[in-house]
Amino acid sequence: MTCEETKRLFADYWSQSLSAEDEIALEEHLGGCDACRTESDRLGALWNDLTRLPVEEPGPSLRTRFYDLLRGAGSHPAPARKPQMIWRIAAGVALLIGGGLAGYSLRPQDPELGQLRKEVSSMRQLVALSLLQQQSASERLRGVSWAYRAEPTDSEVLGKLLEAVNGDPNVNVRLAAVDALHAFGSSTAARSKVLGSLEMQDAPLVQVAIIDLLVDLKERDAEPELRRLAGNVSADAGVRQRAQWALERLE
Amino acid sequence: MRKTILIATGLSALAWAQEPEKITMPFSNPAAPHKVNVDVFSGSVTVKGYEGKDVLVEYSGGGFPGPRRRAQEPAPTGMHRIGGNRAFDVSESSNTVTVKAGGPWGSDVTIQTAVDTSVTVTTLNGRQISIDNISGEIEANNTNGTVNITNASGAVVAHSMNGRVVASLNRVPPDKMMSFSTMNGTVDVTLPADAKATFKMRADNGDIFSDFDVKLEAQSAPQVVEEKDRKGNTRRRVRTDGTQTGSINGGGPEMQFTTFNGRIVIHKK
Amino acid sequence: MARVGAGELSKLAVLFERHHRALFRYFVSMTRSRELAEDLVQDVFFRMLRYRTSYDPERPFTAWMYQIARNASLDQAQKRGAEVVGIEEFLDRRAEPVSPAPGPEERASRGQSLALLRRALDRLPEEKREILVLARFQGMKYEDIADVLGCETATVKVRVYRAMRALEQIYFALEKEKAS
DSSP states (O other): OOHHHHHHHHHHHHTTOOOHHHHHHHHHHHHHOHHHHHHHHHHHHHHHHHTTSOOOOOOHHHHHHHHHHHHHHHOOOOOSOOOOOOOOSOHHHHHHHHHHHHHHHHOTTOTHHHHHHHHHHHHHHHHHHHHHTOSSHHHHHHHHHHHHTSOTTOHHHHHHHHHHHHHOSOHHHHHHHHHHHGGGTTOHHHHHHHHHHHHHOOOHHHHHHHHHHHHHTTOGGGHHHHHHHHHOTTSOHHHHHHHHHHHHHHO | OOOOOEEEETTEEEEEOOSSEEEEEOOSOTTSOOEEEEEESSEEEEEEEESOSSEEEEEEEOOSSSOTTOOOOOOOTTOOOOOOSOEEEEEEETTEEEEEEOOTTOEEEEEEEETTOEEEEEESSOSOEEEEEEOSOEEEEEEESOEEEEEEOSOEEEEEEESOEEEEESOOOTTOOEEEEEEESOEEEEEOTTOOEEEEEEEEESOEEESSOOEEOOOOOOEEEEEEOTTSOEEEEEEOOSOEEEEETTOOSEEEEEEEESOEEEEEO | OOOOOHHHHHHHHHHHHHHHHHHHHHHHHHHSOHHHHHHHHHHHHHHHHHTGGGOOTTSOHHHHHHHHHHHHHHHHHHHHTOOOOOGGGTTTOOOOOSSOOOSOTTSOHHHHHHHHHHHHHHHSOHHHHHHHIIIIISOOOHHHHHHHHTSOHHHHHHHHHHHHHHHHHHHHHHHHHHHO
16 A cells, blocks of 8 residues: 555544544555654644634523524514514525415414424423533523413423422522413313422521412412411411411411 | 642643632633633632633632631741642643632633623632633623623623622624613613614512603513512502513514612613 | 424434534634634524525434534634635734633643644644544544545544644744744
């Protein structure tokens, strides 16, 4: 094998994609050719070093911008107030996405609309679930606000919201999650889980919020736990007061 | 002669603290997003944004158990004070600098970091958390004590169980949600006069004040409630069930304000 | 213009989660600007949505994606009037490194040489840098790279070898510059 032919095999050699016989031939040549062997060593070392370079990670705004775009594409015309969002996107593209769905709103009798609604809600679910896993508390707050708009029968979102109430490290996120749970009142499974959340919650603000939720859901099964809280001298005074009030409301 | 043992492994330094300890910790890649996480068992935390790239951490622990402000007696010649159970640890990994200060008798941690750092501060029995001049994301959690945030330009999520939550923002990012909450205390937030935002406000036992022109949405009907106060007397209170929603300057990203015992005040800058 | 169904939007979201980091790194290596890289990632996803009908399921997905990425990058570069630097001119170029050299001098000498390697990579002419980024950082197979670049697989391998040689030259020149 000539030096020329050997060099052509280097790329495969470094990426370990050489065939067995090519590899033998290459190593044979390197054994006898100093110039090629030193080059192989030096460049091979450099090739390895390349992966040691620190890896660039995108900032959180990359994801935010992308999901804002999807949200704009998937949302129905705003009913009451419209949150102002700044789009860093060429107007032309916004039209491309928005213009497509404007067509739907003009024909509410369209049978495809039901299907579209289902798909939009599954997309919302996707966004909510993705945001809820973020490291940043502010992003998780947004995840909860997306979950707010999910279908009341969406068990995956419900599960994630309950997880957030029970385990999110940030009290504010837990509060927001309790708020979002109001939409799931019709599900009996949800209500017993909410009661379970009250039992394991330790942040007073969140306890108060859950108690309010249980009253809203008219959950009579909560009475034993509420009685326990109201009578527990080591519980927060505000929580006890609210538990007492809740017992009166539920009668 | 006894010597203090300072164990430094690579980028982590575990110090049996004397006073005051100063540590400089660089980020692996200052050009990429970077974070500072502070976890303090008891004591106050101050974080300030500055022009440098590295994280400067200054730690001064109290001495042996006793009155906090007792003056430290000078160490005898040739001797070093050996700290008790005051673990103080600063480490860096994947562009996050973590500062941990344990120890039950209070420590004061002062941190300087680049203005665009994202900062998370949690204290268990903390006194005050102060964060100034940060444009990254701020997360502050205090248990017994005030949270005081000034000159913030990024998203703020702040909570204290017993204490005031005070925040002053130089700008409201258009695409971030914020939340301010406390069980017992005032929530006091200052925003630029032209800020666009949507408020969700809830003060169970307190009023809501603002010098902004807040457009309120219709809320659920208030109810009259009879409660027993601490002395066992019955009193009547008008209770608005749930949250009030309003917007300023046409509305914008959502901000949540929650307090159980206390008021909410939203200032115009 | 064909209407955009939400089912397709959720598929796009899945693709985003899978690929946006790698795409971002590719653009950072090519443009040496994090901000530009972010804009370009957005751009690529728009284009993937817009040209979704042009995707041939027989081809590997990443090949299609990187082809779009290159087009997006070229369009951007044209707008900015960027130049491609020949290897002989690199010494005159004041290229801005994306990651500055690591701080304290006490850092291991390996840390310093990595910073130097980064700068050498940044100073490679664009085509040479790109082929190394695709092969080494994106971990693409040579056949797929050939697909993206529109050339023969054998050509890709030769170009990889030449790019490594060029990289080494620049690296040593930078080292000498530092020492002097």
